[in-house]
Amino acid sequence: MLEVRxxxxxxxxxxxxxxxxLTVNDGEIVTLIGANGAGKTTTLxxxxxxxxxxxxxxxxxxxDITNASAQERVRIGISxxxxxxxxxxxxxxxxxxxxxxxxxxxKEEIAKDLKKVFDxxxxxxxxRKQLAGTLSGGEQQMLAIGRALMSRPKILLLDEPSxxxxxxxxxxxxxxxxxxxxxxxxxxxxxxxxxxxxxxAHRAYVIETGRIVLSGTGAELMESEEIKKAYxxx
Ligand code: ATP
Numbered sequence: 001m002l003e004v005r006x007x008x009x010x011x012x013x014x015x016x017x018x019x020x021x022l023t024v025n026d027g028e029i030v031t032l033i034g035a036n037g038a039g040k041t042t043t044l045x046x047x048x049x050x051x052x053x054x055x056x057x058x059x060x061x062x063x064d065i066t067n068a069s070a071q072e073r074v075r076i077g078i079s080x081x082x083x084x085x086x087x088x089x090x091x092x093x094x095x096x097x098x099x100x101x102x103x104x105x106x107k108e109e110i111a112k113d114l115k116k117v118f119d120x121x122x123x124x125x126x127x128r129k130q131l132a133g134t135l136s137g138g139e140q141q142m143l144a145i146g147r148a149l150m151s152r153p154k155i156l157l158l159d160e161p162s163x164x165x166x167x168x169x170x171x172x173x174x175x176x177x178x179x180x181x182x183x184x185x186x187x188x189x190x191x192x193x194x195x196x197x198x199x200x201a202h203r204a205y206v207i208e209t210g211r212i213v214l215s216g217t218g219a220e221l222m223e224s225e226e227i228k229k230a231y232x233x234x
Contacts, residue, residue: 001026001186002047002078002155007056009042016042017053018210024155029177029187031197031218033231034207040190041083043207044157047188048080049073061154075103077154081161085144089133093124096132096143100150110150117146120179138169145176155186162193174200194231198222206231 002024009017017039024030032040045051047058049070058066065073079100087096097117101110118125121142127135132143141161148156158177162170174196181187181200191197198204201218206227214221221227 001061002188003057003059004043004047005057005059007043007046007058008054009039009046009051010054016210017046020056020207020210020212022205022212022215024186024188027181027184027186028202029181029189029200031189031191031201031204032207033191033194033197033204036192037209038207039210040207041159044080044159044188044190048078048157050080071103074151074153077152078157079148079151079153079155080157081144081148081159083159083163085137085140087132087135087140087143087147089131091132092129093132093135093143094128096147097124097150100147101152103151109152113150113152116183117149120149120176121146138165138172141165141169141173142176145173145180149180149185153185155188156180158187158189160190160192162191162196170196194227195222198227 004020004022007017007020020043032043034040042051046053049068053066057064060076060078097114104110123139124143124146132140135143161173165173170193177187177189178200189197189201198218198221204216204218204221205212206214
């Protein structure tokens with residue numbers, strides 16, 4: 001479904017991505033793990049069109065989208081939940097969710113998707129009229145994911161969804177990611193919580209200073225001595 005080929009990204013003189021190649025197949029959860037500053041966020045931002053690569057290609061369902069606008073990418077099925085959630089604090093939960101569907105015109109299907117999001121996140125249904133800024137951190141993360149689902153993506157890009165959440169909520173967010181995936185959405189997940197990410201991922205890539213250094217199934221990487229030492233606390 002998604003193929004990234006030899007992606008190079010610069011910020012001025014900083015060579016942040018040095019030839020990233022990865023694939024995400026239809027129906028998979030793929031995770032990208034790595035330390036702070038390795039290039040995970042930059043990889044997601046380049047896939048969703050927020051950062052222009054110096055070279056390389058991004059292919060979605062066989063179509064080269066390297067030069068497509070971010071908006072066009074949302075339209076064809078890429079939805080990005082950025083790090084730090086970024087919901088619109090002064091808008092209600094419902095308004096935030098409706099915004100997620102702003103490129104769509106199929107009112108009946110939008111209503112169906114809203115119902116699905118409320119089924120997935122009952123807490124959002126209960127609080128639909130509440131301002132998003134008054135939600136807890138975990139609820140805001142749910143809202144950010146729900147809003148992304150309202151564009152009915154083929155692939156959901158999630159940047160550190162567990163960041164700053166209490167352990168019980170982290171577990172809940174990971175369960176939700178699994179549910180979203182079981183309902184047919186492909187997921188590319190960036191995480192610093194490598195243990196949890198590898199547990200739910202079909203496949204994983206390890207990124208270090210702008211390069212993919214290792215890849216395999218989630219289970220394989222969990223067993224790797226290198227990974228245990230570097231990312232799973234020994
Ligand atoms: P984190 O988990 O801290 O977000 P990351 O793996 O997502 O880390 P990136 O944020 O992608 O890493 O950063 C990759 C590299 O690019 C780092 O060296 C970072 O300093 C640099 N970088 C990222 N954004 C910018 C920017 N806007 N301007 C300059 N350098 C940047």
